[in-house]
Amino acid sequence: MLKKIEAIVREDKVNDIKNALADIGIVGLNMFEVRGHGRQGGIQLVGRAGTYQVNMLPKIQINIVLSDRNLEDAIETILKSAYTGEPGDGIIFVSPVEEVIRVRTRERGEGAMMYPDDIDTKKAKAKDDSRSVL
Amino acid sequence: MVSQINAGDTAWILVCCSLVLLMTPALALFYGGMVRRKNLLSTLTLSYIFMALIGVQWVLYGYSLAFGTDINGLIGGLNYLGFLGVDALPNGEYSKTIPHGLFAAFQMMFAVITPALITGAFVERVKFKSFLLFSLLWATLVYDPLCHWVWGQGGWLKQMGVLDFAGGTVVHISAGFSALAFALVIGPRKGFGKCPMEPSNIPLTVMGAGLLWVGWFGFNAGSALAANGVAVNALLTTNTSAATAGLVWMLLSWLDGRPSTLGIATGMVVGLAAVTPASGYVTPLAAMVIGAVAAPLSYYAMRFRDRRKLDETLDVWACHGISSTWGMIAAGLFSTVAVNSDGANGLFYGNPGQLSIQILAVIVTIVFCFGTTYILAKLLSWSVGLRVTAMEEEVGLDISSHGERSYS
Numbered sequence: 001m002l003k004k005i006e007a008i009v010r011e012d013k014v015n016d017i018k019n020a021l022a023d024i025g026i027v028g029l030n031m032f033e034v035r036g037h038g039r040q041g042g043i044q045l046v047g048r049a050g051t052y053q054v055n056m057l058p059k060i061q062i063n064i065v066l067s068d069r070n071l072e073d074a075i076e077t078i079l080k081s082a083y084t085g086e087p088g089d090g091i092i093f094v095s096p097v098e099e100v101i102r103v104r105t106r107e108r109g110e111g112a113m114m115y116p117d118d119i120d121t122k123k124a125k126a127k128d129d130s131r132s133v134l
Numbered sequence: 135m136v137s138q139i140n141a142g143d144t145a146w147i148l149v150c151c152s153l154v155l156l157m158t159p160a161l162a163l164f165y166g167g168m169v170r171r172k173n174l175l176s177t178l179t180l181s182y183i184f185m186a187l188i189g190v191q192w193v194l195y196g197y198s199l200a201f202g203t204d205i206n207g208l209i210g211g212l213n214y215l216g217f218l219g220v221d222a223l224p225n226g227e228y229s230k231t232i233p234h235g236l237f238a239a240f241q242m243m244f245a246v247i248t249p250a251l252i253t254g255a256f257v258e259r260v261k262f263k264s265f266l267l268f269s270l271l272w273a274t275l276v277y278d279p280l281c282h283w284v285w286g287q288g289g290w291l292k293q294m295g296v297l298d299f300a301g302g303t304v305v306h307i308s309a310g311f312s313a314l315a316f317a318l319v320i321g322p323r324k325g326f327g328k329c330p331m332e333p334s335n336i337p338l339t340v341m342g343a344g345l346l347w348v349g350w351f352g353f354n355a356g357s358a359l360a361a362n363g364v365a366v367n368a369l370l371t372t373n374t375s376a377a378t379a380g381l382v383w384m385l386l387s388w389l390d391g392r393p394s395t396l397g398i399a400t401g402m403v404v405g406l407a408a409v410t411p412a413s414g415y416v417t418p419l420a421a422m423v424i425g426a427v428a429a430p431l432s433y434y435a436m437r438f439r440d441r442r443k444l445d446e447t448l449d450v451w452a453c454h455g456i457s458s459t460w461g462m463i464a465a466g467l468f469s470t471v472a473v474n475s476d477g478a479n480g481l482f483y484g485n486p487g488q489l490s491i492q493i494l495a496v497i498v499t500i501v502f503c504f505g506t507t508y509i510l511a512k513l514l515s516w517s518v519g520l521r522v523t524a525m526e527e528e529v530g531l532d533i534s535s536h537g538e539r540s541y542s
Binding site: 044045046047048049050051052053054055 | 330332386387390391392394396397400433434436437440449452
């Protein structure tokens, strides 16, 4: 089963999140600049004379498609690296994905998303290592 | 007295003429940064076009209506039509030591920027064709007569002895109250008060304010029409008032939230507008009081305008009308012949009569400019219409009026 994560996060947290995901082997992602607001409802800005409310704030949306067996690892990594504890940390949406097709090789499904050093090979390697210790 | 060209005076006023010209592009940037990005080019154009429009109108007949031979104290005659007779010789009445043509050119720059100031009232929704028509009518029916009353030889307010050194009435009060009248007629922008309308580019506004300050040295110090001590005093008072108002505005903004960049830049311009009528007649210390009082007056005028849900979009009334009204009254309080022997003493120097003349000039200017503009705007609203269509407004005037956009 393929899943899509849409994580809407703080602009200044994007690098941390990207690095943390790369560390666990999630290498394919893309991002958009988005504007919006959640429960916080925006911020107050100062005009010429007095303040005004701006409710559409700039955020970054990170999109990741991955196998559902790796979903919780990815979510946990994003939750950790996107967290500040202040309002405005963002939100994560998860949804099913119908199909993935890699343009260069025409591979379909999960095979289209295999990379050397990706999360699955990392996990397999970790398993091997623990077995050899035993 | 034999009039003779003075090279120093001529060189200085040539420079001042260029400095005042610079104020119109500076104003375009100041205004442009405060509108939404879809109307940035349109807002720039509304200011820039006056360098072309009044550049022609002034030569053809504007200068003659303002400074031609007086007719009953009300208007200039047609003797300078097409700048005929506006030559390289001194013109005793207006320019004792500089060529007549230079005086006329210097005055042209004032005539250019004044209607440009008004555009802040109706940006983001005005129909360009109607705007051009209004501007030409306004320059002819409001600016040229008022300029004659206050500055023209034989003008009735000048005869009464009104003190308006560089255009408190002629430029700032006239623009400010005309802006208010026009805003009342054209109505608010679509969505005004319902959704936030954020400035597209505050750096442009800040740059514009800085250039305005530089240009204002030409505006005020140049109004001495000579390179002399009165010019130096005007430069000092101009700088002091702008500096003080900038600081006070910063504090007001801080008390209401944060010391905003846009607020500081606005305060500086308010200080400049306030001191304009008094700049050649008061001391730098008096200018500090003028700037310090102008900032809260204008600040709370803006808040008041906002509470009344009136979309006088870029606060021409609060920034220029209110602050220069105070400046005119301040000239009646703080003026002293110790600064300028061609001026007069104010209330604090034992001449209460001057204050009443100042107040009368303010009231006359407000009633004349507000009234004439209101009628002009109403007539145009009924005939050609003042606003673009709702769809054109939604798309933005850059594309719908000019077929261009600022950024691709």
